[in-house]
Amino acid sequence: MDLQIKFFSVPVGYESDVEQDMNQFLRHHKIVNIRKEFVCQSDQICWCYAVEYLSDSQKADTSSSEKKKKRMTNPKLIMLKYFHRMILPYMQK
Structure with missing residues (x-):
């Protein structure tokens, strides 16, 4: 079964819409695995997430x-x- 992957970069220290978008994405997809890394590069500090998930058609097949x-x-x-x-x-x- 092929997996889909989506990346999120959530900045640390100030509010961002990315966090809300990521939470909404996680609620609406069948998540297989999440890997997170703390990244600190010069002036950018963030959490980077790699989310593996099943597409909607695969999710429907699994649930049925x-x-x-x-x-x-x-x-x-x-x-x-x-x-x-x-x-x-x-x-x-």
């Missing part, structure tokens, strides 16, 4: 497969399907 697994492993649902398929036809005769 997880839902399918939950449906198939629910014992009550399995018994109900068995009842409707195997037992109910004999009871209606």
Whole structure:
């Protein structure tokens, strides 16, 4: 599965919209890994983040497969399907 990557550079010492943008991005994507580094270069001090995430289509595929697994492993649902398929036809005769 291919991963996407996005970089953020959040300045230290004064407020920035980058922090809000990063938080919004993290809330709306399936995050796989985050790596952060503190960078101090001449007059710029910041935290740099490398965010690995799944794209929206991959996230949707993952969530639908997880839902399918939950449906198939629910014992009550399995018994109900068995009842409707195997037992109910004999009871209606």
